Amino acid sequence: xxxxxxxxxxxxxxxxxxxxxxxxxxxxxxxxxxxxxxxxxxxxxxxxxxxxxxxxxxxxxxxxxxxxxxxxxxxxxxxxxxxxxxxxxxxxxxxxxxxxxxxxxxxxxxxxxxxxxxxxxxxxxxxxxxxxxxxxxxxxxxxxxxxxxxxxxxxxxxxxxxxxxxxxxxxxxxxxxxxxxxxxxxxxxxxxxxxxxxxxxxxxxxxxxxxxxxxxxxxxxxxxxxxx
Amino acid sequence: xxxxxxxxxxxxxxxxxxxxxxxxxxxxxxxxxxxxxxxxxxxxxxxxxxxxxxxxxxxxxxxxxxxxxxxxxxxxxxxxxxxxxxxxxxxxxxxxxxxxxxxxxxxxxxxxxxxxxxxxxxxxxxxxxxxxxxxxxxxxxxxxxxxxxxxxxxxxxxxxxxxxxxxxxxxxxxxxxxxxxxxxxxxxxxxxxxxxxxxxxxxxxxxxxxxxxxxxxxxxxxxxxxxxxxxxxxxxxxxxxxxxxxxxxxxxxxxxxxxxxxxxxxxxxxxxxxxxxxxxx
Amino acid sequence: xxxxxxxxxxxxxxxxxxxxxxxxxxxxxxxxxxxxxxxxxxxxxxxxxxxxxxxxxxxxxxxxxxxxxxxxxxxxxxxxxxxxxxxxxxxxxxxxxxxxxxxxxxxxxxxxxxxxxxxxxxxxxxxxxxxxxxxxxxxxxxxxxxxxxxxxxxxxxxxxxxxxxxxxxxxxxxxxxxxxxxxxxxxxxxxxxxxxxxxxxxxxxxxxxxxxxxxxxxxxxxxxxxxxxxxxxxxxxxxxxxxxxxxxx
Numbered sequence: 001x002x003x004x005x006x007x008x009x010x011x012x013x014x015x016x017x018x019x020x021x022x023x024x025x026x027x028x029x030x031x032x033x034x035x036x037x038x039x040x041x042x043x044x045x046x047x048x049x050x051x052x053x054x055x056x057x058x059x060x061x062x063x064x065x066x067x068x069x070x071x072x073x074x075x076x077x078x079x080x081x082x083x084x085x086x087x088x089x090x091x092x093x094x095x096x097x098x099x100x101x102x103x104x105x106x107x108x109x110x111x112x113x114x115x116x117x118x119x120x121x122x123x124x125x126x127x128x129x130x131x132x133x134x135x136x137x138x139x140x141x142x143x144x145x146x147x148x149x150x151x152x153x154x155x156x157x158x159x160x161x162x163x164x165x166x167x168x169x170x171x172x173x174x175x176x177x178x179x180x181x182x183x184x185x186x187x188x189x190x191x192x193x194x195x196x197x198x199x200x201x202x203x204x205x206x207x208x209x210x211x212x213x214x215x216x217x218x219x220x221x222x223x224x225x226x227x228x
Numbered sequence: 229x230x231x232x233x234x235x236x237x238x239x240x241x242x243x244x245x246x247x248x249x250x251x252x253x254x255x256x257x258x259x260x261x262x263x264x265x266x267x268x269x270x271x272x273x274x275x276x277x278x279x280x281x282x283x284x285x286x287x288x289x290x291x292x293x294x295x296x297x298x299x300x301x302x303x304x305x306x307x308x309x310x311x312x313x314x315x316x317x318x319x320x321x322x323x324x325x326x327x328x329x330x331x332x333x334x335x336x337x338x339x340x341x342x343x344x345x346x347x348x349x350x351x352x353x354x355x356x357x358x359x360x361x362x363x364x365x366x367x368x369x370x371x372x373x374x375x376x377x378x379x380x381x382x383x384x385x386x387x388x389x390x391x392x393x394x395x396x397x398x399x400x401x402x403x404x405x406x407x408x409x410x411x412x413x414x415x416x417x418x419x420x421x422x423x424x425x426x427x428x429x430x431x432x433x434x435x436x437x438x439x440x441x442x443x444x445x446x447x448x449x450x451x452x453x454x455x456x457x458x459x460x461x462x463x464x465x466x467x468x469x470x471x472x473x474x475x476x477x478x479x480x481x482x483x484x485x486x487x488x489x490x491x492x493x494x495x496x497x498x499x500x501x502x503x504x505x506x507x508x509x
Numbered sequence: 510x511x512x513x514x515x516x517x518x519x520x521x522x523x524x525x526x527x528x529x530x531x532x533x534x535x536x537x538x539x540x541x542x543x544x545x546x547x548x549x550x551x552x553x554x555x556x557x558x559x560x561x562x563x564x565x566x567x568x569x570x571x572x573x574x575x576x577x578x579x580x581x582x583x584x585x586x587x588x589x590x591x592x593x594x595x596x597x598x599x600x601x602x603x604x605x606x607x608x609x610x611x612x613x614x615x616x617x618x619x620x621x622x623x624x625x626x627x628x629x630x631x632x633x634x635x636x637x638x639x640x641x642x643x644x645x646x647x648x649x650x651x652x653x654x655x656x657x658x659x660x661x662x663x664x665x666x667x668x669x670x671x672x673x674x675x676x677x678x679x680x681x682x683x684x685x686x687x688x689x690x691x692x693x694x695x696x697x698x699x700x701x702x703x704x705x706x707x708x709x710x711x712x713x714x715x716x717x718x719x720x721x722x723x724x725x726x727x728x729x730x731x732x733x734x735x736x737x738x739x740x741x742x743x744x745x746x747x748x749x750x751x752x753x754x755x756x757x758x
Contacts, residue, residue: 005713068667068713069706070674074686077702080692169578176678183581196588204577211576304633333642341639351634354731355652364648365638399732415639
């Protein structure tokens with residue numbers, strides 16, 4: 001057992017577990033990128049649907065509900081709710097992994113936020129732009145695709161970028177369902193070897209190594225786009 | 229005979245002969261003061277002094293450095309070169325060892341307590357009522373009791389003609405009323421020197437007179453030394469002992485108001501006064 | 510009808526446990542918010558001052574604790590700290606510390622930005638009245654920046670409340686822990702979690718309402734809205750959480 005005496009940093013151990021931790025970081029990055037893609041696409045759809053009369057109000061309430069309840073309990077809930085595998089016609093039973101659940105819930109949760117960002121962008125498009133599109137008899141699809149969205153999205157790129165970093169930092173929550181991301185792996189190797197100090201400190205360090213440069217990058221983007 | 233014939237008059241002594249020639253005599257003395265913002269020289273080796281109780285108006289085209297003089301005295305800016313003395317004591321600098329060092333915040337706090345300022349944009353505190361605006365500094369800086377400070381606030385508001393607005397919020401007042409409160413706020417600190425920085429420039433024309441009347445009253449009933457930057461030439465003529473005409477960071481001409489406004493000698497003064505009159509100020 | 514009856518019975522049996530869990534969640538939120546507020550104020554004010562060393566300290570604190578999720582910090586305190594120091598913190602205390610440090614870092618940025626947004630002319634007026642730095646901050650700058658901080662503080666306290674759900678991972682019996690326990694005891698996943706979700710939602714609504722009251726009071730104080738404008742019902746407009754660009758998360 002751990003004698004809980006103060007101990008000295010073990011560089012050899014740190015070095016030994018690095019491949020496993022970096023593997024975890026790679027999973028974290030995958031989760032972030034896939035989850036973010038879901039959030040970007042779904043959020044946009046929600047932002048558009050929200051403008052519809054009745055469905056819009058319902059969608060708005062659901063999104064509000066998602067935003068005011070914790071991500072971690074949402075993940076755990078969905079993980080428990082879904083069966084271990086799903087019978088898909090032609091493919092047969094497809095396993096539902098923790099990774100799949102995690103990345104999907106992460107994406108949906110953040111879609112509730114990106115939808116609000118898109119909404120503010122869409123509302124920021126001048127009324128005259130809609131009227132001009134109508135005057136040209138553009139079909140609805142073209143009005144959205146060629147006139148409104150390009151203007152709306154350009155304005156909200158920095159805000160969307162912030163949610164990319166936020167999502168990256170939220171991935172450790174998937175520890176709760178055992179997705180083999182960075183924190184999960186660190187906890188595993190740390191408890192196996194009673195070297196939690198090194199394991200946990202390295203998690204923090206690796207997160208900073210990614211998030212601080214990304215934050216600087218986003219700030220640059222912000223300057224560039226807000227200036228327009 | 230014309231006074232301009234004598235060489236002494238090129239330095240134009242003010243009314244009552246109150247101009248000081250060196251640091252010991254003046255209440256305020258600028259000694260070769262230079263102020264630069266980057267490459268821009270706003271004040272260029274400026275020398276002048278103000279006697280106790282004197283009321284001096286600074287005029288000149290915008291960018292000529294008038295406001296900078298007030299801001300230097302209020303310690304909102306630091307001199308680039310030269311020294312400022314107030315009441316015979318170094319003001320922009322403090323003694324250190326055998327020499328002088330730029331004044332630090334503690335030193336400035338002790339020096340500037342005798343100086344008050346009224347700003348172009350009033351700068352009332354929106355998080356306080358009118359009463360609080362006037363009371364806070366006397367209570368916290370001078371250590372005056374709350375009851376006494378509150379009563380003094382009422383008296384000062386009566387003086388500026390706003391006795392009924394004491395518990396109003398600054399945003400409920402007109403610009404002219406706000407400026408009168410700002411004057412009361414500055415007076416509450418019992419300053420020996422009052423700096424007035426274009427106090428009517430931000431006001432609608434019909435509100436200007438009320439503010440100027442208050443200042444006339446202050447000038448007549450107190451012996452506060454006043455430095456006033458203004459475009460209100462009638463007001464300058466009425467209250468000031470001396471007028472300084474600035475141009476490009478230097479004094480272009482100085483003299484009693486009757487002479488400056490009635491018989492300006494410098495071409496720059498003439499053209500400036502002409503442009504002010506044409507613009508309807 | 511049958512389902513409703515079954516659910517009401519379920520609720521009746523389990524409600525005390527949820528109330529206990531909700532109480533823990535509320536305690537965590539409150540204590541975490543107090544700590545976060547103090548940290549935000551201290552570091553935010555330091556970040557708005559002139560000495561570079563104070564600003565550097567703020568930057569380090571903000572970047573480190575914004576860059577690492579509260580969960581990771583909490584694990585570090587619970588698992589790594591005892592190994593290093595031999596001291597074990599009470600999990601509840603560790604959780605509050607982690608939540609406070611994390612949200613405090615976001616808050617410090619909010620405070621710093623709000624303080625810097627107070628017009629320079631207001632600061633000059635305090636110089637003209639010879640207020641000390643401390644008096645200037647206390648009497649003029651912070652009260653004026655306050656109204657600008659509040660909307661984002663409102664979002665941050667919701668985020669803190671949500672982030673508190675990670676504490677079940679170190680054995681604290683909060684709402685999420687109760688939901689898991691009730692599920693494993695009854696096998697009713699949907700009902701067990703739905704009750705917890707509703708509790709979280711209700712706590713969030715109360716927080717949103719409370720923050721609105723504070724916001725309104727601050728704006729009345731600054732003379733931006735009349736004291737009676739809108740009435741209490743004006744506060745019940747549809748809430749929008751987390752929509753402030755880039756600061757809510």
